[in-house]
Amino acid sequence: MYVSLYRQWRPQNFDEFVGQEHIVRTLTHALEQGRTTHAYLFCGPRGTGKTTTARILAKALNCHDRKGAKPCGKCSSCQQITDGNSLDVFEIDGASNRGIDEIRNLLEKVHFAPGEGRFKIYIIDEVHMLTNEAFNALLKTLEEPPGHVVFIFATTEAHKLPATIISRCQRFDFRRFSLSEITDSLEKMIASENRTAEPAALAIIAEHADGGMRDAQSLLDQCLVFSSGILKASDVQEVLGIIDRRTYIDLGQFLVARDMQAAFVQIEQLNAMGKDLQQFARGAVSFFRDLLFFQTLKSAPSDAYPESERADMRMLAQNLAPDVIVAALDAFIHVEREAKDLGDARLALQLAEARLFVRQHDSLGSDGRSDGSTALASAPAASAPVASRKSAKSAKSAKSAAADMPAAASTTQSATATHMSPAMPVISLNEIRDQWPAIMEMLKRERISLQAFALEARVVGLEGNVLKLGFEEKYALHRDKVQSENKLVEQVIHKVTGVPLQINCVLLSETGKVDTSSGNTSWQGEPAVKAALDVFGGEVKQSGTGKDGRGGNKK
Numbered sequence: 185m186y187v188s189l190y191r192q193w194r195p196q197n198f199d200e201f202v203g204q205e206h207i208v209r210t211l212t213h214a215l216e217q218g219r220t221t222h223a224y225l226f227c228g229p230r231g232t233g234k235t236t237t238a239r240i241l242a243k244a245l246n247c248h249d250r251k252g253a254k255p256c257g258k259c260s261s262c263q264q265i266t267d268g269n270s271l272d273v274f275e276i277d278g279a280s281n282r283g284i285d286e287i288r289n290l291l292e293k294v295h296f297a298p299g300e301g302r303f304k305i306y307i308i309d310e311v312h313m314l315t316n317e318a319f320n321a322l323l324k325t326l327e328e329p330p331g332h333v334v335f336i337f338a339t340t341e342a343h344k345l346p347a348t349i350i351s352r353c354q355r356f357d358f359r360r361f362s363l364s365e366i367t368d369s370l371e372k373m374i375a376s377e378n379r380t381a382e383p384a385a386l387a388i389i390a391e392h393a394d395g396g397m398r399d400a401q402s403l404l405d406q407c408l409v410f411s412s413g414i415l416k417a418s419d420v421q422e423v424l425g426i427i428d429r430r431t432y433i434d435l436g437q438f439l440v441a442r443d444m445q446a447a448f449v450q451i452e453q454l455n456a457m458g459k460d461l462q463q464f465a466r467g468a469v470s471f472f473r474d475l476l477f478f479q480t481l482k483s484a485p486s487d488a489y490p491e492s493e494r495a496d497m498r499m500l501a502q503n504l505a506p507d508v509i510v511a512a513l514d515a516f517i518h519v520e521r522e523a524k525d526l527g528d529a530r531l532a533l534q535l536a537e538a539r540l541f542v543r544q545h546d547s548l549g550s551d552g553r554s555d556g557s558t559a560l561a562s563a564p565a566a567s568a569p570v571a572s573r574k575s576a577k578s579a580k581s582a583k584s585a586a587a588d589m590p591a592a593a594s595t596t597q598s599a600t601a602t603h604m605s606p607a608m609p610v611i612s613l614n615e616i617r618d619q620w621p622a623i624m625e626m627l628k629r630e631r632i633s634l635q636a637f638a639l640e641a642r643v644v645g646l647e648g649n650v651l652k653l654g655f656e657e658k659y660a661l662h663r664d665k666v667q668s669e670n671k672l673v674e675q676v677i678h679k680v681t682g683v684p685l686q687i688n689c690v691l692l693s694e695t696g697k698v699d700t701s702s703g704n705t706s707w708q709g710e711p712a713v714k715a716a717l718d719v720f721g722g723e724v725k726q727s728g729t730g731k732d733g734r735g736g737n738k739k
């Protein structure tokens with residue numbers, strides 16, 4: 185019969201334990217010195233060894249032939265605990281035995297002496313699931329425990345336990361296993377199976393297990409069954425349904441090149457390959473988080489990145505402005521919810537990427553002028569062709585551009601400040617868009633009925649101190665409602681942004697006409713916008729970040 189790696193490798197003794205040294209040391213000393221207590225609380229994330237430790241402790245307490253802290257593993261008591269049929273060790277799951285009756289049953293014979301061992305040991309897993317009545321019943325025994333009773337509680341959510349319980353226990357906090365602890369133990373296992381694995385394969389498993397040894401081991405189990413010969417990173421990716429990191433690096437490079445067309449082709453390819461696009465979005469979140477790490481710490485966040493990928497990550501970290509990376513994180517985080525709302529994961533992903541690319545375009549300004557540090561940081565780098573991304577020259581130019589940035593940015597700022605008329609709002613359309621969710625949130629608190637109408641509004645333009653809100657034709661009623669309550673909406677906008685603005689609610693069909701007449705459609709030809717139009721089949725509607733919208737801010 186096949187025994188899973190996890191069960192094969194489950195430690196039977198404290199000295200077989202990986203990690204959690206602080207806990208192992210304390211328990212070992214207590215056992216050696218006969219200073220064990222009657223109630224333990226093991227807290228920590230899943231798969232960090234809480235119940236394993238509880239069973240070793242139970243064995244050690246009742247072993248007939250213990251050496252120091254080490255249970256013999258052979259005596260009748262040890263055997264029975266291993267087989268799960270000891271009459272002195274009661275192990276229950278708090279999640280499925282949460283009521284007072286179950287706890288009363290469990291404690292019914294608590295005052296009778298143990299049968300064979302020295303102690304009656306009660307292991308309650310997920311103890312936070314117990315009802316209040318059950319806790320109270322437990323507390324009575326816990327307050328005056330018979331000398332032969334030991335409680336071991338395990339929980340993933342210690343904060344849900346009553347303080348009265350916590351205060352009567354000796355508490356141990358189990359931490360997540362580090363990536364290297366997990367990969368080390370995976371290496372041992374794989375060697376014992378006479379198999380080999382690429383280091384990157386084990387690193388991916390370790391990372392995916394999120395600090396849980398049990399998850400890591402059962403994942404390895406699955407992967408070994410799936411593959412034969414050397415376990416490759418690509419095997420693991422396939423088992424986990426993970427999308428190859430190369431795909432994300434490509435996406436990062438499309439962002440550097442502002443090539444939205446390529447990004448959209450990539451989505452189509454993933455879709456055609458039958459990849460789960462929501463999973464792709466989740467992967468993108470961790471990728472851009474890691475990229476932020478690279479950028480701030482100048483090093484890899486984990487050993488899951490082989491050297492070849494690190495070089496690409498460094499390149500991306502140098503060439504993408506921090507706020508672009510944060511915007512990417514923000515965009516991909518919302519894909520899952522939006523996919524649910526729209527009932528279409530592909531559309532949700534396209535929307536997220538379109539916003540990201542168009543936003544990048546907006547931050548540069550329609551006529552190529554930069555409107556702040558964002559564009560200053562990303563524009564020179566973006567003009568470096570992707571094909572030559574590895575050349576020392578482009579890296580150098582990106583660096584020198586970054587070095588020039590603070591001075592340039594402060595010059596721009598002071599120049600803007602002196603030229604700015606005090607009556608004019610000091611805010612960009614993008615800043616308003618960024619704060620729009622906060623504005624909606626506050627409006628909801630002020631008057632939820634009005635917010636329901638305002639939710640259909642799109643921030644389409646800013647001219648002087650007039651913020652233009654667009655509504656689709658079918659939401660004409662919403663437009664009227666919001667416009668009629670403009671004072672309240674304006675107050676909320678003022679409170680959130682700190683800038684006094686008036687609102688002008690229009691139907692989107694009207695803005696098209698208005699803005700075409702202004703003749704400013706210069707960015708219709710921009711690649712990012714063009715790609716968006718191709719995909720969504722629309723026409724350009726002035727967003728207000730063009731010359732007209734911005735012109736109002738200048739003298």
Ligand SMILES: [Zn+2]
Pocket residue numbers: 246247248249250255256257258259260261262263
């Ligand atoms: Zn024993």
